[in-house]
Amino acid sequence: MVTLTMDGRKIEAPEGATLLKAANSANIEIPQLCSNEELEHYGACRLCVVEITHKNRTRIVASCIYEVAEGLEVNTRSERVLNVRKLVIELLLARNPRHPSLLKIAEDLGVKKSRFEAEIKGCILCGQCIRTCREVVGVSAIGYEGRGINKRVATPFEESPPDCIACGSCHFVCPVDVIPMKEKDGVRNIWKTDFPLQKCESCGRYFAPVKQLEYFREQYNLPPEQFSKCTHCR
Amino acid sequence: MEDKVREIISKYDSDKAFLVPILQDVQKEFNHLPHKALHRVSVFLDVPISRIYEVATFYKAFSLTPRGDHQLTVCIGTACHVRGAQNLTDHIERILGIKPGETSGDLKFSFDTVNCVGACALGPILEADGDYHGKMTISKSNKLLKKLGKKVVTDEED
Numbered sequence A: 001m002v003t004l005t006m007d008g009r010k011i012e013a014p015e016g017a018t019l020l021k022a023a024n025s026a027n028i029e030i031p032q033l034c035s036n037e038e039l040e041h042y043g044a045c046r047l048c049v050v051e052i053t054h055k056n057r058t059r060i061v062a063s064c065i066y067e068v069a070e071g072l073e074v075n076t077r078s079e080r081v082l083n084v085r086k087l088v089i090e091l092l093l094a095r096n097p098r099h100p101s102l103l104k105i106a107e108d109l110g111v112k113k114s115r116f117e118a119e120i121k122g123c124i125l126c127g128q129c130i131r132t133c134r135e136v137v138g139v140s141a142i143g144y145e146g147r148g149i150n151k152r153v154a155t156p157f158e159e160s161p162p163d164c165i166a167c168g169s170c171h172f173v174c175p176v177d178v179i180p181m182k183e184k185d186g187v188r189n190i191w192k193t194d195f196p197l198q199k200c201e202s203c204g205r206y207f208a209p210v211k212q213l214e215y216f217r218e219q220y221n222l223p224p225e226q227f228s229k230c231t232h233c234r
Numbered sequence B: 001m002e003d004k005v006r007e008i009i010s011k012y013d014s015d016k017a018f019l020v021p022i023l024q025d026v027q028k029e030f031n032h033l034p035h036k037a038l039h040r041v042s043v044f045l046d047v048p049i050s051r052i053y054e055v056a057t058f059y060k061a062f063s064l065t066p067r068g069d070h071q072l073t074v075c076i077g078t079a080c081h082v083r084g085a086q087n088l089t090d091h092i093e094r095i096l097g098i099k100p101g102e103t104s105g106d107l108k109f110s111f112d113t114v115n116c117v118g119a120c121a122l123g124p125i126l127e128a129d130g131d132y133h134g135k136m137t138i139s140k141s142n143k144l145l146k147k148l149g150k151k152v153v154t155d156e157e158d
């Protein structure tokens, strides 16, 4: 355990924990959009910045990737921190001016309007979809395309993603809901691709994408009749 | 194509750490990065195609569409810029009828700009098929284009 000061309070945190994690356990709230307990540290959105003091020098760091250290002094709400956060949320609002979760953060920071001209993209490039697909699902069906101002989330060659199992994880994890997914007549559509759903042998309900079930069977070496029924009828 | 890709990859011991040089070799071989070849690279290296697509779209040096027989690149780095790289760019755009990043319809020329090729003292630089031509002027560029087989109509006689 290490001891550090956060907003004037002495707190304890396990070694290797991030400042964000330490803050959360101490009930200090820090806004964030790209950090996710299930995923590797990333540090893309920069909304979680805090100010740290080390030997009379202060620095702005992203709390979701910066680790706790003995005697560290952290200020999570200094003027400088709030200024950076305002800038960040205004930039994000320029990409996506409507999503409630962004508007909520803006409101908390006292931001009414973005000073930047809107350039609506929807996606805020937090990377959670890509990282979930890679790190949790393990298929890596989607990725980034391009770089700089042209960077975006895409399927390879913007075609139907060959590795996608239609699990929908990217859709569910997206904090600003920009990955559409629809289900109709036994077919799930995601990434502009139709994936048939498996019908339950007993009750006839469509319960999961065929490809996803195949993937699970392959992963865990299950017999082919596994998953012929839905969870209720099993 | 399959064999060629396999050959390139075995040169690098099928080591995914060499993805970038492998892609460079593939591009050299096929003059661009054909989708099919990238899918082969993905299988042989056991790297998801999404990853390879990321790398292939990240670097300006890679192209997913066929390139022209000749590659012209104007350096628009600071040093070249102050020495008139913009004029040169405009001129080449006009002669070839394409914008930076594009390839002419007859697949003869591809044109790009780049930020500093590290030969600032010789600016402005026009790179043609990998060769640097320094202290470039409009009329020098015309000569070069003619040499590469482009008809250039100019008012001046040289």
Ligand code: FES
Pocket: A031, A032, A033, A034, A035, A042, A043, A044, A045, A046, A047, A048, A049, A062, A063, A064, A065
């Ligand atoms: S949460 Fe730390 S950078 Fe996004």
Ligand code: FES
Pocket: B075, B076, B077, B078, B079, B080, B081, B115, B116, B117, B118, B119, B120, B121, B123, B124, B125
């Ligand atoms: S700016 Fe052109 S070579 Fe450096």
